[in-house]
Structure formats: C-alpha cells, structure tokens
Amino acid sequence: MAHTIDKSNFKTAQIAVNNCKIHNRTTDQYCEDCGVLLCLVCARLSHVQHKCEAVQKLADDKKKVLKTTSLDVKERYIPLLHRRIEIIDNIKKENTNRCREQMAILLRHHDVILKNLAKIKEGHKERLMENLSTKNAALDLMKSELEQQTESLTETCSVLDEGNMTDYSFLQSFSSLENTLKTIPRSRKDISSSFYSMLVSPQKINSLMLESLVGTLLDTNEITLSEVASFVFGADAINSLAASSESACWLYEDRGTQIVQIGFQGEVLNTVDLKRECDAFTRGPHNEIIVSHLEEQSISVIASTSSNFHEENISTKPLAPEGVTLANNGGILVTLVDDSTKFTLDATSRRLVRLMTLSGEVTRDYEYREDGKSRLFTLPRRAIQKRNGDICVIDFLSETQGIIHVISIEGQKLSAYTGQNLEQNFLPTDILADDQCNIIITDPTNNVLHLLNSEGEFLKLLTPSKSSFSIPISLTLFGEIIWVGNLDGRVNIYRYRNDIVL
Known part of the structure; x- marks a missing residue:
C-alpha cells in the first residue's frame, strides 16, 4: 500500500506529550524502527536494540535536512512518479488497442467460419436437390415404361376378348x-x-469443439519456464540438442566427435562415436541419429x-548442409548452401531448404517464391516443420x-519475424515448435528465448524463473520439458507451461 500522511498531525501548536503508562515518565523519546513515542526507560529496555532518539533532537536534525529532502522530492521523486503514471496511462492505451486488435481477429475469424459454414450448407443443399432430381428422374422413366406396358396389355386383352381372329x-x-407378362418384374x-x-x-454439438473452431484464448502470462535442473556438461558450447524423453536428451558439443545421451544430472547414458566433427544432428523416426557434415557435403x-x-x-554435393531436422512425414528438412560465408548473392548462388527422405530422395526444394525469381533465403541455418x-x-x-x-508446405511465404523488445540485434541460433504450433527461438545475443504464436507473431520473451541463461x-x-544448451557448456532444463484458457 502507498504511504499516506495523516494531515491531522499538521498543527500550529505542539501536541501534548503524554506520560508512559508503564513507567509514568515523559514520552520524550522516539523509536524510528517502530514509529512510536517512548519514555527513556522503555528506550533502554524493550527498545534497546532499536534506533531511538530524543524527540527534540531528532526533530532538530530532520529540520536541518528538510530543505534538501523537500527539493529532492520535488525535483526527483515527484517527476519519477509522474513518469510512472504516464507509463501506466500509455500501457492502458496499448492494452485497449491490443484488446481491440484481438477482438477484430476474433470477429474476422468468426465471419470466415460463418462464410465457410454457409458455403458448406449451400453445397449440402445442392447435393440434396441433386439426389432428389436423380431419384425422381429414374422414377419418371420407370413410370413411363410401366404406363406403356399397361397400355399394351390392355390393348392385347381387348383384342383377345373380342374373339374375332383365326386360331x-x-x-x-x-x-x-x-x-x-414375363417381362413384368414380380419384385x-x-x-x-x-x-x-x-x-x-447432424453431429452432436460439442461446446469444446465449437470453442476450438472459433479459436482458443492464450494468456501469455500463463506461459512460463520453471527450472528443473542445471549442470555444466563440458567446457565447449552445446551446439545441438535432441530430447529422447522427458528425462533423457542427446547432445553434441562444439568441435566434438561424439553425440552423447545424458540424463537430468548430466550423467552419460549412451554414446555415438562419429569419429569426426559435425554441424548439426537430429533423431530419426526410428531413433536413428541423423548428422549433417558441412565440409564433407x-x-x-x-x-x-x-x-x-x-x-x-x-x-548433398555440390551443396553443403547447414542443419538437419526431422520432418512430419518421417523424412528430413535440410538447409543447403553453396557457400556458408557469403551473404551477398549472385545469379549462381544456391540457398534453399530441402525436404527429402532418409534414403536421399528429394521430395521438394524451397528456394524461390511463387514468381520463381525472388529468393526465399539469404543464408538458411536451420529449418523445422510444425504439426500443421x-x-x-x-x-x-x-x-x-x-x-x-x-x-x-506449398512454399508460400506466410510471415517473417526480426525480433522485438531487444537491446541488441536479433541473431537466432535454434528453433522449435510446441504442440499448439507456437514457436520458441534462442537468442544468445540478448540472452532470451522468443515465443511466437502459430502465425509467427510475437507473444513474449521467455526468461526462466529461478536462474539465468x-x-x-x-x-x-519433449512433452513439457525444455532442454537448453548454452555457449559455456551448461545445460538448463525447464518445465514449460503453456496453458490454454478457454
């Protein structure tokens, strides 16, 4: 609660000083720790450990610094409070604007749903009418044939009944x-x-299904990191990580020749000896270790x-693989470049993301936009595929x-993110997507993780609650567990909470 001053204490005359009820002595002492008047005996006994001073002396001392304090209040603290009030007002305006933006998104999405529902309804109505037309047309044909048969039978029976014919x-x-008669079906x-x-x-209308259709509400305050474990694995940077369960993870140290599986305390569970350095790795659909070698192409x-x-x-010759990750179809996504040191491109430069099978068959290359001329990437380092x-x-x-x-997946550019609320340049090094297709990015330059929504829009900066990166x-x-590898060889393990509020 903010401090308030009791204006009833502002009097022109001195307030009468009472005697101590315990010692019947004048209360001419003041305890600064407790903010109460005392007698000299109380000050020396029950408040002996506190900061006590004679009222008159303390008042005289405070009066000497009053002018300086008052000036400090006017020139420093009051402007500071005004700035904070201004910040609060600005945040309120920004909150209102953000709420309006989210309302607009909700309404647009609702209109899209209604439009699609109307389209589906019209399609269903058209199919219902087509079925009616098809069935009735078939019945009209059968009716016409039956009427012809009826007319023919009537005429034949009439001729036979007359009996005016030869045998x-x-x-x-x-x-x-x-x-x-034989042609008339008995069935x-x-x-x-x-x-x-x-x-x-009609399907049973489920409220959760409808809410999911309209869109879930994500409270970014509920998205948190809480530390589970932290340890130093080695002296070199943790270049790549790939969790195999919530309690085990594969890692590769920069300039190392082995990929090591570790537990929560950094204990080594398994080792794959590469016998050479690598640039990135991932786990395959059947627990294979898939490794990219830039120099070996x-x-x-x-x-x-x-x-x-x-x-x-x-x-991958003549191109070099920068990074490799598992794709949704059991294949892999590989970032490929012709030169990993040049940022200026010419007509012969190759910079792309390749979707391929584990046998090496190329499924698709993502290199140019829809026009076939504009490049998608300058120097792609790593690519992942989300569940969608x-x-x-x-x-x-x-x-x-x-x-x-x-x-x-068709190669259309949907969005681009260049960082937000940062002190240094945005230079991401790793990326993943959670089950809701939200995106998490490492930013070593600013020592934070970025959280984006499924559309690639900024949500918040993620920082751990109990320790720093x-x-x-x-x-x-893996599940709710995030493993973070650091430049100094440390591994941080956090529980990632991503609660959706409906």
Missing part, C-alpha cells in the same frame, strides 16, 4: 401376351432403389543394432542480423 392369329397374340427392387437416399446426419544416418551402429551416407505442416526457417541476413521465415544457443522440447 393362328390367336396363338400369336396369346404368345405375345405371355412374353409381355419392387428397382422401384425401391429409387427412394430418396440422401440423409442429413553429406548427411549421415546412424542406426543402432544390438551389437553396434550402422552408418549410411547421403551426399508449416516450415519455420532461421535465416542469417548478415553476421549480426537474422530473421525467422514461416512458409507453407548463460547464453542459450540450442534447445529441444
């Missing part, structure tokens, strides 16, 4: 009658099949057996500036 003619007519199967067959089957797929590890190499199929790419524009591209450069997520 030969009679036999011919009667035989024709019998043949006609109503053909007619029954022409009953109206298109049925509307190749990708290694290492599968474990009961007795050893089996390695197969995929050449969209692809997020870390792209370096220079040695000090990066960007996050979000493109659709030591320059985060890599990360991986």
